Amino acid sequence: MKSVIIIPDRCIGCKQCEIACSVEHSKSKNIYSSVFETPKSAPRIFVLPGDHSCFSFPNKCRHCDPAPCLMICPTGAIYKDSSIILVDPTRCIGCRMCAMVCPFYVIRYRESPDIVERYVATKCDGCIDRIKKGNIPACVETCKTGAILFDDLNKILKEKGLNFAKKVFLVQKEGKKIDVLQEKNCYNMLQELKEKLYRTMVVEDE
């Protein structure tokens, strides 16, 4: 089964997934007109900073199993549909108990087009509508660096394992001194570069 997989090392913090998510969950699904809608659509994926200048992390619902938010919901507003955890805004009383137990803080309270009197729990719905139509989730579609994938987790793990084994094999065979743990790719290099820049800036500031 396919699910959304995050590879944080590849995230460069461009926030395009946030925009795509927001547009996808707007009424018009159009980036230009969505800005003028009320309530204004907002993302359900959050690109957060890490503790280095170019460490970012796309944080979203992991659709836990068992899901603490689903268990704690006192009105049955949170439910599960084919391994996706969803919220029925018409049943939500906005009690905040789900946010209280969500270990990743990915549930927010917002106005919903269907409900006027209260803010309701709003979270990633796995783009279930798109998937039912045979499309991939909006954040995945828009990600330019392969940091957000829609794939079979076991397949990805296998690929990664094979890749790693290949490198170990090369090291043994050719006696090459490559750092197998620290994969040198353009993102890592970019990060190093940015950090150097950051450090010089900090030094100058002082």
Added chain:
Amino acid sequence: MMKRIVILGAGPAGITVAETLRKFDKTSEVIIISDEPYPPYSPPAMTEYFLTGKAFHLWKGSNFIDNYLNAKYLSGKSKRVVEVDPESCRVVLLDGEEIYFDNLVLATGSRLSASIKGMEKEGLYNFKSLSAAEEIMEKVREREAKSALVIGAGFIGIEIAVLLKELGVKVTQLVRSRYMRGMLDEEAAGVLMHIMENKGIDVLKGSDADTVEFMGDPDVRSVRVRSGKILTADLMIAATGIRPNVEFLSGSGIKVNDGVVVDEFMRTNYSQIYACGDIAETINRITRQRVVYPSFYNAVNQGVITAYNLLGMNIRYEGADRINSIKHIGIPLITAGDVDSKDGSSVVYKKGKGFIKKIFLKNGRIVGFILLNDITNAGIFKRLMDRQVDVSSYRDRLLDENFGEGLLYRSILKIM
């Protein structure tokens, strides 16, 4: 022969046991017994139900037992369990019916408690169950109640005070020490009091709020407080605390302390009998002290573990959480853990326009927090607290705008 599992109480705990059981076991006979004449309901959603008329409180739907649980449901006043006999594996109901069991689950929850003179008199209302709440609402609907006196300022006292106010009743609330004592520190409780007063609720404090007697004969008509004053209203509502429903267990041999004593598998001192929810005395997840923590979350978590162990899976309960979100006050307010500790704890504090955030730490570990009107990272703090992660190296950043999953994840080697 088919195994028979009898569940006493159809609250969140009892229903969760049955629901979890049915995921794995479609054949055992399940009997659920409740002394209330309703389909299973969720107490935290009662206020919303009375405010809007929508059936929010039926969190699993009205036909859940028939449609999904394939269980027998005995409900109503006459079905109250009056006796449990572990030796002969039998429960006795008020109407005399006897039911034998292979496994028994005690999930009869809790009810109003108070140690005030005149407590047992008629005419004193409470908001602990749907039956009790309906009695209040009947008076309100028929416009017999234009004013109400709410005695107590805990979780349930707040809910009923706000509900009645919204429905146009004049509400006076007696707050002996402060709002949500034990769950909020003085500052947050003070803010909550302002909120309640701004809603138009009359708040009485100190000796004017310390009830010493419920007066009236035969029905309660007024209360006498420590200052000597006599206070009265159309509706007298007690929200003075709760205690486990364990009376029917006296003489049964089932061990009861503050609640029914269970081990880490939710088993009582009789291995075929389990207990969960508000009735059960378990352990605090962090301090490992024995506690009775009545809450929806603990009730369902314990219900799940009970079911697993009924199925023979031998799964340990991690412990009860002391955490809650206060509803209906107009702003979000989450409080968790130990927020009133005097010894050796330090506080990370942030106050801004309209919000207060506090994290209480001991030995570099989070032991409690209060988030008022800004609940950013609530669940992350809970997770760090539950696991007692040493947060000393980033202690001062906990309440930063940028703190969160990104920081925790993208520096994993250093701080987790």
